[in-house]
Amino acid sequence: xxxxxxxxxxxxxxxxxxxxxxxxxxxxxxxxxxxxxxxxxxxxxxxxxxxxxxxxxxxxxxxxxxxxxxxxxxxxxxxxxxxxxxxxxxxxxx
Amino acid sequence: xxxxxxxxxxxxxxxxxxxxxxxxxxxxxxxxxxxxxxxxxxxxxxxxxxxxxxxxxxxxxxxxxxxxxxxxxxxxxxxxxxxxxxxxxxxxxxxxxxxxxxxxxxxxxxxxxxxxxxxxxxxxxxxxxxxxxxxxxxxxxxxxxxxxxxxxxxxxxxxxxxxxxxxxxxxxxxxxxxxxxxxxxxxxxxxxxxxxxxxxx
Numbered sequence: 001x002x003x004x005x006x007x008x009x010x011x012x013x014x015x016x017x018x019x020x021x022x023x024x025x026x027x028x029x030x031x032x033x034x035x036x037x038x039x040x041x042x043x044x045x046x047x048x049x050x051x052x053x054x055x056x057x058x059x060x061x062x063x064x065x066x067x068x069x070x071x072x073x074x075x076x077x078x079x080x081x082x083x084x085x086x087x088x089x090x091x092x093x094x
Numbered sequence: 095x096x097x098x099x100x101x102x103x104x105x106x107x108x109x110x111x112x113x114x115x116x117x118x119x120x121x122x123x124x125x126x127x128x129x130x131x132x133x134x135x136x137x138x139x140x141x142x143x144x145x146x147x148x149x150x151x152x153x154x155x156x157x158x159x160x161x162x163x164x165x166x167x168x169x170x171x172x173x174x175x176x177x178x179x180x181x182x183x184x185x186x187x188x189x190x191x192x193x194x195x196x197x198x199x200x201x202x203x204x205x206x207x208x209x210x211x212x213x214x215x216x217x218x219x220x221x222x223x224x225x226x227x228x229x230x231x232x233x234x235x236x237x238x239x240x241x242x243x244x245x246x247x248x249x250x251x252x253x254x255x256x257x258x259x260x261x262x263x264x265x266x267x268x269x270x271x272x273x274x275x276x277x278x279x280x281x282x283x284x285x286x287x288x289x290x291x292x293x294x295x
Binding site for chain 1 (some may be wrong): 158159172173174176230231232244245246247252
């Protein structure tokens, strides 16, 4: 069981949250210009790293807000929790 | 001409409890037909906060996981731009109209959700122990005392929990279709603490 700190509600149990996949995937500015391979890449291809991973979570059983989290996929250590529209604290511009 | 429908509690008939086999540690009762409104608006807009205060007569809670109240009315923090306004039975419509009038021109919404949930009140020195069996919240008084409110789970059912006093007493807001399940779960969980029906609310 992870103890996840919701940016709005504070520390809550993992059972209250919903995982939402990799974060910071920008929608193509001009989707019409993409070929099928590029579109499929945008829709389906994910990093799946072994280590630090930035991902989206939603506080489903709490305030129902989406937020971002940086989590180590090996140790499950949570190194950052930050609101949608902001970047990882200390890593602006990355 | 159709007769006006008679409101029926989702917990009608759920009053059977085995007799306590020792000291009474906790009581369970339904707070029936309370009015409930979901209010949404911009918490950092002073005009919205002032308009809500004017219509309600008390301040909205702006700190996460807290509640404010005045008499039989109250407001629970649900999110950074979302509150649950609780009123006396039959008062929800007047409150909703009052809020809508006060909020004209502001980016805000008022929705009557009174029929979607009912309230189970758990009260007594062992009420916290009963909740702790199925709720992942930290209910210790140092983090969750009177005036605190939170959305969470009890036995996997989504609830809003509001602590009222130091007894402790809790109002548990539960969706109508989950109400009988949660009532049965709570009465079963409370057996070892001597759970009995509480006074009618």
